[in-house]
Amino acid sequence: MSRQRATVFVPGHVTAFFSAHPDDRPAAxxxxxxxxxxxxxxxxxxxAASGDGGTRLLDGEPSAIGAVEDVLDxxxxxxVDVAVTADLPIGAGFGVSGAAALGTAVAANRAFDRGRxxxxxVRIAHESEVRRGTGLGDVVAQARGGVPIRLEPGAPGFGALDGxxxxxxIEYVTFGELSTETVLGGxxxxxxAAGVTALERVRADPRLPTMMAVAREFARSADLLVPEVDTAIDAVEAVGGEAAMAMLGRTVFxxxxxxxxxxxxPEVCRIDAAGTRIVDERGRE
Amino acid sequence: MSRQRATVFVPGHVTAFFSAHPDDRPAAxxxxxxxxxxxxxxxxxxxAASGDGGTRLLDGEPSAIGAVEDVLDxxxxxxVDVAVTADLPIGAGFGVSGAAALGTAVAANRAFDRGRxxxxxVRIAHESEVRRGTGLGDVVAQARGGVPIRLEPGAPGFGALDGxxxxxxIEYVTFGELSTETVLGGxxxxxxAAGVTALERVRADPRLPTMMAVAREFARSADLLVPEVDTAIDAVEAVGGEAAMAMLGRTVFxxxxxxxxxxxxPEVCRIDAAGTRIVDERGRE
Structure with missing residues (x-):
């Protein structure tokens, strides 16, 4: 039984700090x-495609996302027609590409009863994102929800998560794009090294204020801070708040x-408790 | 900074089939x-306790749950005062004891800033439940939400999950209690053996109707079916539906x-997408 249509919500994900772990196997x-x-x-x-070949929409405009195509393959x-709608700015450190890949995987599996x-x-979406060079950790985090700690890198079967x-x-302000591919390609x-140190500190004290303090240090020691974000972080600290830079985007949260x-x-939202979830009302049992 | 109070929701969990894997280490x-x-x-x-020592309420009545006390220790x-409110019948296969233990762990950690x-x-709640003999797999499933597949037994660090x-x-009807301790103690x-066979079939075809069919076979071959549940399953099958027995309770879902x-x-609810989550409005940042 195939529904022919499904809708999936994937939370945005802001990385506070990270270390990169390349591997020839994209799942690892x-x-x-x-x-x-x-x-x-x-x-x-x-x-199911309304016309020949199928359409790709991003916020209503024709636009293809590489990782989405790889997931469909x-x-x-x-x-199929794929329509991606983002509550979030694109290219600003919110994991929109990973979300599009994961949402496509879960929705296509449901719409066409693929039985995965x-x-x-999650592995398929993670592999697609890694191969395209658009992200390394968003997909596994977005599948889980909450405040994920990525203990070990990689898809399920390789990686390990805590939270x-x-x-x-959560409040956030975006000042523009920053290319994930450029930073990860360098x-x-x-x-x-800074990311591994940061992780050890958060594992020793898994609290939100600790994560934010560690994230600020990480951005500074890894030389990733952009001026507008630096200014905003200082302004928040000056009024007794906790802010950090989104990795990788000209975004402060x-x-x-x-x-x-x-x-x-700022834009205002909350920590997402649920992670990725099917939200279509169609075909509900 | 300690809030002194927190409220946590834990979804009910109905096991469709299982195999038991004892170990001297409760986390394993x-x-x-x-x-x-x-x-x-x-x-x-x-x-924080309103009087000396603290109160324990279950649906408004004084009642202690062993695993909850172990979690607090x-x-x-x-x-502290602990108030557990269940939308679900107790002792009927919905994992209320595991939920009480896990909810207590997450709420106490938040209320008193324990930094776990x-x-x-999840490990602390799982260990408490295993030691008390009241459950083996509910806690890890309730932490995750959705339709958890328990690939390997045990708490995080030992077990492995898919979904x-x-x-x-989901609809359910309960005909009365069935002692988890008695079945698991025998x-x-x-x-x-029947549970391992069932798991292999669901891993090969991870779809809901397959899980329900496999669960019916499991209940029959493991000789766990009680007459009222057997009758109800047959009645649902006769009208083209999918039903199974909750492990372990006189419950059909x-x-x-x-x-x-x-x-x-029946009672009516849905599959819970989110898993365990903090729901208190107090002290929100």
Whole structure:
């Protein structure tokens, strides 16, 4: 029985710090680190193609995402229409590409009854994202929800996750794009050393304020801070708040009302408790 | 900074089939199998004790749960009041004891800022439940949400999980209690052999209808079916539905409108997408 259509929500994911762990096998490659998943996210609708070949829409405009195409190939689905709708800015460190890949995997599996398990779908999306060079850790984090700690890199079967048990309001402001491919394509040795140190500190004290403090140090020691974000972090700290830079984007995020208190006009959401989930009302049993 | 109070929701969990895997180390002991988590669940409120020593309430009545006490000891929290409220019948196969233990762990950690990670809290609740003999696999399933497949037994660090990606309406009817301790305390060899076979079939085809069919066979071959449940399963099958017995309870659960269609007057909920989550509004940042 095939529904021919399914809709899936994937939370946004902001990485607070990370280390990069390349591997020839895309399922084993990935990143370690920590971050927050957000109730602002990406909705992916997959359905049987209305015309020849199928359409690809990103926020209503024709636009193809490489990892999405790879996921569809891996699941061997028929010609489909894929519509990706993002609550979040693209290219700004929210894991939109990973969300699009994972949402497509879960939605296509449901719409065309592909009979894959959750781990299988997460692996397919993770591999597609890694091969395209657009991300290393967003997919496994977005599948879990909450505040994922990526203990070991890679897809299910390779990686290992923990989490900071937390619920909080999150504010964010984006100043523009930053290319994940450029940073991840360069020398990541110093960055990764800082990321491993940061992870050890969060594992020793898995609390949100610790993650934010560690993330600020990471961004500084890895030389990733951009001026607008640096200024915003300082402004939030000056009013007693906790803020950090999104990896990788010209984005600052803060706990609670940190950015509002500092005079910014942020977007507001919360930590997402659920992770990736089917949200279609069609074909419900 | 300690909030002194926190409220946590834990979904109910119905095991469809399982195999038991004892181990001298409670974190390594557990079960393999599959089941569904439910939007009907258990809410646990933990707060600083209002009087000497602290109170324990279960649905408003004074009542202590062994695993809850063990969790509080493990987290070394001060004198607390614990109020457990269940949307579900107790002793009927919904994992209420596991939910109470896990909810207490997450709520006490938050209320008294214990700084434990999610894996740590799941392990503490799992160990408490195993030591008390009240369950083997509910806690890890309830932490995850969805339709968990327990690939390997035990707490995080020992066990391994997958899931059937699904959203569905679930109906259930309970005919009374069945002692988990009695079944798990007896010879579980034949039961576990049937459970391992069932797990292989669901791993080969991770779909909900397959899980339900496999669960019916498991209950029959493990000789666990009680007459009222057997009758109800047959009635649902006769109208083209999918039903199975909850392990371990005198409970039948069905996909969609199976029990309604068969003339029963069931409780109605859905598969829970989120797993265990903090729901208190107090102290929100």
């Amino acid at each position: 490659a990935g990143s370690r680190g920590a971050g927050v998943t957000l109730t602002d996210g990406v909705t992916v609708d997959v359905s 891996a699941l061997d689905v028929p010609a 398990s959750e781990n299988d779908l 900071i048990p937390a619920d909080a309001r 020398d990541t040795t110093a960055l990764s 803060a706990l609670g009302t940190g950015l509002s208190d500092a005079g910014y006009d | 002991a557990g079960s393999r199998g599959a089941g569904v988590t439910l939007t009907d669940g258990v809410t646990v409120d933990v707060s 493990a987290l070394d929290v001060p004198a 990670s999610e894996n740590d809290l 059937i990606p699904a959203d569905a309406r 010879d579980t060899t034949a039961l576990s 069905a996909l969609g409108t199976g029990l309604s269609d068969a003339g029963y007057d």
